[in-house]
Amino acid sequence: MSPLARAGRWVRGHLVLGLGVLVLAYMFVPIAVVVLMSFNDPGKSKNVYAFRGFTLHNWEHPCGPAGMCHAVGLSVSIGLLATLVATIIGSMAAFGLVRHEFSGRGLANTIIFLPMASPEIVMGSSLLALFVSTGFGGRLGFWTIFVAHVMFCLSFVIVTVRARLAGLDDNLEQAAMDLYADERQTFWRVTFPLALPGILGAALLSFSLSFDDFIITNLNAGQTTTFPMFVWGAAQRGVPMQVNVIGTVMFVIAIAIVLGGELNNRRRARALVG
Amino acid sequence: MSQASEGSRSLHLSQVTKEFASFTAVDSLDLDVAHGSFFALLGPSGCGKTTTLRMVAGLETPTSGSIRIGDTDITYAKPYQRPVNTVFQSYALFPHLDVHENIAFGLRRRRSAEVDRQVKDMLDLVELDGQARKKPHQLSGGQQQRVALARALVNGPDVLLLDEPLGALDLKLRRAMQIELKRIQTEVGLTFVHVTHDQEEAMTMADTVAVMNAGVIEQMGAPAELYENPRTTFVANFLGQSNLIAGKVLGRDGDFVKVDMHGIAVSVPAQRAHTDGTEGWVGIRPEKVLIAEVGEDIDAPGNHLEGGIVTDVSFVGVSTQYLVRMPWGQELQVFEQNTGRRKIFAHGEKVDLSWRPEYAFLLDSSQDVNAGIEDD
Ligand SMILES: Nc1ncnc2c1ncn2[C@@H]1O[C@H](COP(=O)(O)OP(=O)(O)OP(=O)(O)O)[C@@H](O)[C@H]1O
Ligand SMILES: [Mg+2]
Numbered sequence: 005m006s007p008l009a010r011a012g013r014w015v016r017g018h019l020v021l022g023l024g025v026l027v028l029a030y031m032f033v034p035i036a037v038v039v040l041m042s043f044n045d046p047g048k049s050k051n052v053y054a055f056r057g058f059t060l061h062n063w064e065h066p067c068g069p070a071g072m073c074h075a076v077g078l079s080v081s082i083g084l085l086a087t088l089v090a091t092i093i094g095s096m097a098a099f100g101l102v103r104h105e106f107s108g109r110g111l112a113n114t115i116i117f118l119p120m121a122s123p124e125i126v127m128g129s130s131l132l133a134l135f136v137s138t139g140f141g142g143r144l145g146f147w148t149i150f151v152a153h154v155m156f157c158l159s160f161v162i163v164t165v166r167a168r169l170a171g172l173d174d175n176l177e178q179a180a181m182d183l184y185a186d187e188r189q190t191f192w193r194v195t196f197p198l199a200l201p202g203i204l205g206a207a208l209l210s211f212s213l214s215f216d217d218f219i220i221t222n223l224n225a226g227q228t229t230t231f232p233m234f235v236w237g238a239a240q241r242g243v244p245m246q247v248n249v250i251g252t253v254m255f256v257i258a259i260a261i262v263l264g265g266e267l268n269n270r271r272r273a274r275a276l277v278g
Numbered sequence: 279m280s281q282a283s284e285g286s287r288s289l290h291l292s293q294v295t296k297e298f299a300s301f302t303a304v305d306s307l308d309l310d311v312a313h314g315s316f317f318a319l320l321g322p323s324g325c326g327k328t329t330t331l332r333m334v335a336g337l338e339t340p341t342s343g344s345i346r347i348g349d350t351d352i353t354y355a356k357p358y359q360r361p362v363n364t365v366f367q368s369y370a371l372f373p374h375l376d377v378h379e380n381i382a383f384g385l386r387r388r389r390s391a392e393v394d395r396q397v398k399d400m401l402d403l404v405e406l407d408g409q410a411r412k413k414p415h416q417l418s419g420g421q422q423q424r425v426a427l428a429r430a431l432v433n434g435p436d437v438l439l440l441d442e443p444l445g446a447l448d449l450k451l452r453r454a455m456q457i458e459l460k461r462i463q464t465e466v467g468l469t470f471v472h473v474t475h476d477q478e479e480a481m482t483m484a485d486t487v488a489v490m491n492a493g494v495i496e497q498m499g500a501p502a503e504l505y506e507n508p509r510t511t512f513v514a515n516f517l518g519q520s521n522l523i524a525g526k527v528l529g530r531d532g533d534f535v536k537v538d539m540h541g542i543a544v545s546v547p548a549q550r551a552h553t554d555g556t557e558g559w560v561g562i563r564p565e566k567v568l569i570a571e572v573g574e575d576i577d578a579p580g581n582h583l584e585g586g587i588v589t590d591v592s593f594v595g596v597s598t599q600y601l602v603r604m605p606w607g608q609e610l611q612v613f614e615q616n617t618g619r620r621k622i623f624a625h626g627e628k629v630d631l632s633w634r635p636e637y638a639f640l641l642d643s644s645q646d647v648n649a650g651i652e653d654d
Contacts (some may be wrong), residue, residue, distance in 0.1 A: 175370035179359040182364045183384035
């Protein structure tokens with residue numbers, strides 16, 4: 005075999021691997037930049053997008069920029085609260101849509117897609133109009149943001165949980181009833197544990213949607229500043245390096261949740277073999 | 279256990295009807311299943327077998343009629359209030375629970391004592407010891423089937439319902455599981471109601487077989503009785519194969535009924551004649567028909583048919599299966615054992631047929647001669 009042919013074979017054999025690495029790089033380079041910039045020492049420079057020197061200062065003083073940590077705290081509390089409420093209401097709605105025959109079910113199934121399909125700017129401004137016309141115009145802030153976030157998270161929760169429930173074999177519930185479980189036990193012992201991965205997935209999705217929403221939030225926030233609004237505002241003057249610290253922390257938490265779930269699965273699988 | 283209490287745990291369905299919208303899936307069904315028996319419900323796809331089981335399990339409510347176990351009416355009882363457990367057609371094992379917890383599920387709901395020991399005994403019975411901590415998806419089809427069986431059996435129900443539990447298994451495993459299931463049933467002594475559309479499975483396993491068709495039971499009895507003395511063309515064709523030949527009833531002669539079959543006088547035992555009309559179908563199983571060279575003396579008094587021509591020969595090892603065209607144009611099936619002492623006829627040869635009168639049966643002419651023939 006000629007060296008050229010051998011090289012050709014090598015390339016063909018590793019083509020998929022190479023492409024895969026490229027795609028991963030495409031996805032992760034921006035994150036790597038965020039992590040790197042969290043250690044950047046901009047000095048007195050106005051150009052905050054250039055790496056000038058290594059420092060731990062940003063990590064030691066994450067709340068340095070005025071108002072940033074307050075904005076982060078606000079975003080986290082709105083995110084948690086909106087996630088909780090949207091997940092509970094949305095999951096119950098999904099159960100209703102999958103398990104009960106009622107007139108208008110087809111229509112309801114279509115309508116829940118609308119908030120996902122309509123542009124955020126439209127939803128945001130119509131919500132603002134609603135708040136103003138019902139007399140909440142002067143009280144825009146935490147609670148109006150919360151209401152807005154629950155609204156747009158709901159669709160995602162319903163769609164995610166519904167897909168999980170639709171994939172469940174309803175023979176399982178009948179089998180539980182056949183094995184002496186009453187309606188309540190059937191729900192808590194069989195239906196709920198099987199739906200749980202879908203519900204948790206919906207909750208994660210809700211939190212991340214809520215945490216970084218800008219358009220709808222901005223329109224309904226009044227004088228309140230969430231983290232995305234803070235970053236947007238700061239970007240006019242030069243983003244403080246601590247924003248990258250917050251970004252890195254969020255990324256690490258997300259990775260930890262995913263890895264934790266994976267490790268849990270592995271551990272259970274190993275317990276089975278042992 | 280005393281005779282009285284055994285009798286009080288038998289299953290009775292009376293006049294049970296189930297309608298879906300305007301469609302009647304089960305029509306005025308009467309059924310009595312003795313305690314401790316292996317009962318098979320046999321019928322083609324869509325005849326209402328699953329619907330019947332689901333009504334006994336409480337997963338479907340009858341439109342009318344009543345279901346009892348012993349003296350207790352359970353027609354409208356909730357599924358979890360009945361001493362009945364089901365092995366589902368698709369097994370329906372709980373995917374989030376391991377084998378041990380699947381089997382323990384019913385025991386825990388009833389707060390039974392010594393759950394672990396009972397589960398272990400059950401795993402031994404179905405020969406799955408060592409698999410207790412696996413999840414259902416880590417098991418083979420046959421193993422899943424056994425878990426489904428163990429999960430139902432461990433509760434010691436008065437009646438165990440099995441909905442085509444072997445349907446998803448390949449032929450070899452199916453035969454092995456049939457023997458296994460029969461062994462377990464004998465060992466635990468519970469009432470099994472087994473649904474299947476495999477007639478061989480029903481006949482090899484069950485004490486009593488009920489043949490079901492379009493929501494009604496056509497005939498019920500011991501397998502040999504159903505096979506030898508079918509009452510309807512559906513049973514004659516669905517359970518094995520039959521030759522059904524049109525005939526005119528000439529009248530009764532002692533214990534026999536005389537029938538004119540295209541000019542040939544044949545006789546049928548009176549207790550196997552299931553028609554009062556002047557016409558009927560004379561039925562005979564292919565393996566009961568003897569085939570011989572023209573003019574040969576066959577050991578079969580009466581019922582002698584001449585003028586046949588062999589139109590098809592298939593050699594299947596244990597037997598040779600012929601199709602023989604008779605003078606009136608009908609082709610009859612003849613199965614002959616390969617004893618090695620009889621000649622194997624060739625296509626086109628002229629032959630005589632004969633059968634012993636006691637093997638024949640007579641069915642009502644109003645019934646469809648092709649009912650129950652599976653076209654596959
Ligand atoms: N929920 C339902 N709604 C309407 N029709 C139904 C329903 N369940 C069953 N049927 C109908 O009732 C008839 C009997 O169904 P069933 O499931 O009892 O058949 P089966 O004998 O178990 O058939 P198979 O061997 O294919 O499992 C079928 O024609 C079926 O279409
Ligand atoms: Mg069925």
